[in-house]
Amino acid sequence: MTGPVLVSVFDQEQDILQATAAARQAGIEIVDVFTPYAVHGMDRAMGLGSSRLPWVCFLLGLFGAVAAAWFQYWASAVDWPINVGGKPWQSWPAFIPVIFELTVLFGGVGTVLVFIAWAGLRPGRSSPMAGFRVTDDRFALVVRPLAAGPDRSSVETLLGRFHPLSIEERDLALDVKGARG
Amino acid sequence: MEREPLADAAVIRRVPLIAGDKSAADVTRDVVGALDAKASPLWWGGLGLSVAALILGAVAITYQIMTGVGTWGLNRTVGWAFDITNFVFWIGIGHAGTLISAILFLLRQQWRTSVNRAAEAMTLFAVMCAGLFPLIHMGRPWLFFWMLPYPNDRGSLWVNFRSPLVWDFFAISTYFIISAIFWYVGLIPDLATIRDREPGTRRSKIFGFLSLGWTGSFRVWHRYEVVYLLLAALGTPLVLSVHTIVSTDFATAVVPGWHTTIFPPYFVAGAIFSGMAMVLTLMLVARTTMRLEDYITPRHIDAMCSLVILTSGMVGLAYATEFFTAYYSASPYEQFAFYNRARGPLAWGYWIMVACNVLIPQLLWFTGVRRNLVVVFVIAILVNIGMWFERFIIIVASLQREYLPSAWSDYTPTSIEVATLVGTFGLFFTMFLLFCRFIPVIAIAEVKGVLQPAPGSRQVDDGHRGHRPGIAPETGS
Numbered sequence: 202m203t204g205p206v207l208v209s210v211f212d213q214e215q216d217i218l219q220a221t222a223a224a225r226q227a228g229i230e231i232v233d234v235f236t237p238y239a240v241h242g243m244d245r246a247m248g249l250g251s252s253r254l255p256w257v258c259f260l261l262g263l264f265g266a267v268a269a270a271w272f273q274y275w276a277s278a279v280d281w282p283i284n285v286g287g288k289p290w291q292s293w294p295a296f297i298p299v300i301f302e303l304t305v306l307f308g309g310v311g312t313v314l315v316f317i318a319w320a321g322l323r324p325g326r327s328s329p330m331a332g333f334r335v336t337d338d339r340f341a342l343v344v345r346p347l348a349a350g351p352d353r354s355s356v357e358t359l360l361g362r363f364h365p366l367s368i369e370e371r372d373l374a375l376d377v378k379g380a381r382g
Numbered sequence: 383m384e385r386e387p388l389a390d391a392a393v394i395r396r397v398p399l400i401a402g403d404k405s406a407a408d409v410t411r412d413v414v415g416a417l418d419a420k421a422s423p424l425w426w427g428g429l430g431l432s433v434a435a436l437i438l439g440a441v442a443i444t445y446q447i448m449t450g451v452g453t454w455g456l457n458r459t460v461g462w463a464f465d466i467t468n469f470v471f472w473i474g475i476g477h478a479g480t481l482i483s484a485i486l487f488l489l490r491q492q493w494r495t496s497v498n499r500a501a502e503a504m505t506l507f508a509v510m511c512a513g514l515f516p517l518i519h520m521g522r523p524w525l526f527f528w529m530l531p532y533p534n535d536r537g538s539l540w541v542n543f544r545s546p547l548v549w550d551f552f553a554i555s556t557y558f559i560i561s562a563i564f565w566y567v568g569l570i571p572d573l574a575t576i577r578d579r580e581p582g583t584r585r586s587k588i589f590g591f592l593s594l595g596w597t598g599s600f601r602v603w604h605r606y607e608v609v610y611l612l613l614a615a616l617g618t619p620l621v622l623s624v625h626t627i628v629s630t631d632f633a634t635a636v637v638p639g640w641h642t643t644i645f646p647p648y649f650v651a652g653a654i655f656s657g658m659a660m661v662l663t664l665m666l667v668a669r670t671t672m673r674l675e676d677y678i679t680p681r682h683i684d685a686m687c688s689l690v691i692l693t694s695g696m697v698g699l700a701y702a703t704e705f706f707t708a709y710y711s712a713s714p715y716e717q718f719a720f721y722n723r724a725r726g727p728l729a730w731g732y733w734i735m736v737a738c739n740v741l742i743p744q745l746l747w748f749t750g751v752r753r754n755l756v757v758v759f760v761i762a763i764l765v766n767i768g769m770w771f772e773r774f775i776i777i778v779a780s781l782q783r784e785y786l787p788s789a790w791s792d793y794t795p796t797s798i799e800v801a802t803l804v805g806t807f808g809l810f811f812t813m814f815l816l817f818c819r820f821i822p823v824i825a826i827a828e829v830k831g832v833l834q835p836a837p838g839s840r841q842v843d844d845g846h847r848g849h850r851p852g853i854a855p856e857t858g859s
Contacts, residue, residue, distance in 0.1 A: 234600040237406055237575070238830040244604050252608040258616075276531060276540035285542055298549035298627050301619075302556040309560045309616045313567060316609045317594070320602045326595020328574065335598040336575040338406035338830075376597075 205372055206232055207356060209342045209365040210333055214240055217340035220363035221246040224344055229356055232343040232375060235335035258312040265307025269300040321376050329373045339366070343375065399493055399832050401676040406830045413824045414576055416672050421819060424671050432811035439805010442798050443518060451521050453798045459791035460781045464799040465515040467773040468806065470628055470649075471656070472512035473554070474769065476561070477621050478657020479505025481689075483564060484617035487610075493685050495828040496677045499572075500668060501661050502565040503821070507813040508660075509558045511806035516550070518802070546630040553627040560620055564613050567606075570596050571827040625653045632776070639719035639780035642707060648700035655693035655739070656769035662686050662762040664814065666755055668823055677824050680753055687752045690765065694743035697772075701740065719780055727792060728779045731771045738768025 211217040221234055225248055234240075234247060277283075278290035288295070317323075333341045344356065357368050404412070446453045456463055479501040486494040517523045529551045531541045541548050573593035577586050596602075629649035632640040662683070669678040708720040723732045742764050745751045752758060778793050817823070 235598040236600055236603060237598060238571070238827040239603045239607050240600070241831070243600050247600060249601065249604050252605050254605060254608045255612060258612045262616075272531070273543045277543050280538065281540060283542070285544055288544055292544045295544040298546075298623070298630075299543055299552045301623055302549075302552040305560060305616045305620045305623075306556045309613055310563060312609055312612050313563050316605055320605065322570070322594035322596065324591050324594055327590065328578070328595055328597040330597045330599075331578045331581060334578070336571065336578045336596070337410045375599075 204345075205370050206343050206345055206375070207353070207368060208333065208371050208373070209344075209360045209368045211340045211342070211363065211365055212338065213364065214340065216363040216365070217342055218242055218246050220342055220360050220365070223359060223363070224342065224356070227356075227359055229359075230345040232345055235330050235333065235341040235343070237336055237338060237340070240340070254312060254316060257315050258308045261311035261315075262304045262308030265303040265305075266300050268307075269303035270296060273299060329375055343373070399496065399679070399681070400829060401679050404676065404833060406833065409824075409826055409829050409833070410575055410579070412674075412676070413572075413822045413826050413829075414579060416674070417576075417819065417822065422671060425815060425819070428671075429812065429815045432808050432815060435804050435808025436812050437808070438801050439803075439808050442801035442805055443514070446518065446798050446802070447523060451519065453796060455794050455796045455799060457791050457793070459784065459789050460778060460793040462781065463774075463778050463793050464795045464803065465519050466631075467770065467777055468803050469512050469515040470773045470777075471770050472508045472515075472806065472810075473628055474625065474649075474653035474656045474773075475660045475766075476505040476508035476512065476557070476657065477625060477650070477653040478661045479503070479508070480557075480561060480564075480617050480621040481654050481657065482661065483568070484614040484621065487614040488618060491685070492832045493682050495825055495832050496674075496679075496682055497661060497665055497686075498828070499565075499568065499821075499825040500664060500817075500823050502561065502568065503817045504657075504661065504664060504814065505561045506558070506565060507810050507817075508657075509554065509561065510813070511810050513554060513558070514806060514809075515802075546627065546634050549627045550631060553624045557620060557624045560613070560617060564617060567609060567613065568825060568828075569821065570594060571598070571606075572822045572825065574598065575826055576822070622650055625650045637780050637784060638713070638715040639704075639723070639776065642704065644700060644703055644707070648697070648704075651693050651696035651700065652739075652769060652772060655690065655697050656766060658686055658689045658693060659762040659765035659769070662690070662758060663766065666759045666762070668818060672818060672823060674824065677829065680755075683755060683758060684752050687746045687758060690743055690762075691746050694739060694765070698740035701736065715785055718783070722783045723775060723779045726779060726783060728775055728782075731775050732779065735768050735771040735775055738764045739772060742768075 209220065211220065217234065217236070218240065221231060221243065222245075225231055225246065231247055234243060236243065273296040274291055277292065277296075282290045328336075330341060333339055335341050342360070344360075353370075360368060400409075454464065479498075482494050482501040483498045483505075487498075517526055520526060529541060529548065531543075570593055573589045574596035577589040577593050580586050626646040626649070629645035633642060633645040635641060665678050665682070665686070669675055705720050708716045711717070723729070742761055745757070745761060751761075782792055783790055
């Protein structure tokens with residue numbers, strides 16, 4: 202997303218939380234909030250929905266389990282059955298450890314890869330917010346002004362109540378993630 | 383909509399976790415500043431020693447691979463000894479890292495934020511050291527991929543999935559991969575912090591590449607927390623499974639002293655015990671040499687000491703249970719195996735193990751001992767020694783006196799085996815020291831999340847801001 206946005210910078214966790222909640226209640230479009238750490242309660246303030254990543258993780262883990270169970274059975278009992286100490290070809294109890302490990306491997310690695318792809322993280326990508334110290338100690342609320350003129354100034358008045366260090370209009374190339382993902 | 387995967391982790395705030403009334407900017411400055419500072423002579427000395435040990439190990443490994451496993455002191459009776467001892471020892475050390483990063487995360491133990499980064503790094507390096515031993519023991523390590531069930535031109539001969547050694551291969555590989563990912567995911571926001579600190583510098587460019595373009599967007603943070611929680615939830619059973627599977631390497635064999643069902647919990651408790659001792663050792667060193675006294679406070683040391691007491695008790699209980707089970711089994715072989723541990727040729731090792739693992743850690747019940755960091759350091763080292771001996775005794779004392787007295791034998795490690803062990807310590811500490819110099823040793827973003835608002839800061843002064851943030855802003859239009 203590109204275009205003019207209003208960036209308000211705060212230096213207290215409480216301020217950004219209250220400013221975000223207030224902006225949302227006032228019906229202002231919150232483009233994104235930038236914080237140095239995962240601020241407790243910010244998801245409620247922004248009205249973010251719950252994530253579908255647990256389902257992604259569950260399905261990938263299930264795939265790992267089924268794949269491991271099937272492959273072990275196929276390799277040990279179908280493709281080349283070998284008698285090891287008289288154990289049955291389909292030694293299910295002995296297959297459990299590898300089934301478990303592959304469940305964890307597929308679930309864990311897959312979830313992280315899906316997250317990275319969803320968030321658009323890739324080596325060398327630059328951050329448009331680099332100048333705002335949001336990875337150090339500042340919190341930035343980015344809203345889209347409703348239009349020009351009075352609307353913008355009312356937004357500024359509203360946010361001004363929460364001790365912002367600065368409020369400025371910027372053209373930022375922000376990659377905004379949907380409310381669900 | 384209202385669900386908060388992680389949020390409650392930040393609710394309980396009593397004694398400050400981080401000393402010195404730090405602000406978020408202070409945390410960045412302290413942790414990243416430690417990387418800017420010139421390396422201390424102590425660090426250079428440590429690195430020199432570690433690299434020397436590493437070179438010794440590299441020479442020993444090269445020699446034994448060129449000559450063969452015959453350079454070890456193994457014989458037909460004692461077919462596993464030093465290498466498997468070291469393998470189990472190093473894997474066990476790694477487990478404390480996952481305990482801190484995953485299990486304590488699920489248990490909402492906020493003090494973990496100061497130590498989790500270093501503990502996770504420790505896990506990675508320990509698993510690397512552990513992996514070396516089975517690799518060399520294969521005899522032809524360049525064919526290690528034969529452990530993988532890949533389509534091959536031997537008729538597609540698959541691996542034997544009923545073998546605990548194959549389970550081990552899958553467990554250790556998964557453990558390493560998941561630990562590495564967990565560590566890197568946790569590192570991404572901190573890499574971005576370093577990137578944004580001094581734009582344009584070479585370090586900023588390198589960390590910019592590694593931080594994958596992290597912006598600090600809360601929409602991403604929100605999902606990031608979910609990913610972190612999922613990884614913790616997967617890592618918790620994983621760490622239990624890894625040492626369970628390691629213990630089945632022994633428990634599925636018929637050797638007296640190995641063939642017991644107590645092995646999985648016994649091994650897992652021992653692993654966490656030895657790992658906590660190693661975390662304590664490293665943290666006490668890092669705290670002093672990296673000037674992190676405000677981040678790794680006596681409270682952190684105290685919490686880790688409590689875990690050492692707990693796991694020491696579990697290990698002690700397991701030792702006693704083994705003896706009782708042997709007595710109660712009415713199996714003369716099982717009974718003899720334990721008589722041999724306590725009174726046989728390796729009894730000295732057995733009693734070192736009992737003293738270091740069960741008796742000495744009891745000193746940590748005393749607050750005065752837990753507050754004396756020098757004593758804690760010494761106890762941690764002794765626990766490390768004791769846990770090494772535990773594995774040595776389980777393996778060698780059981781094998782050297784098996785069923786047939788005519789097959790009894792003794793075992794002495796060769797210089798090559800000792801040099802290999804020294805080499806893995808060199809590898810471990812070289813990696814750890816380099817990690818301390820180039821990567822933030824404290825999880826910056828996580829520590830910022832558990833900071834207390836400094837007394838006297840505005841939100842405390844202001845009358846209208848006394849309520850909990852983020853719930854009901856009274857200013858809502």
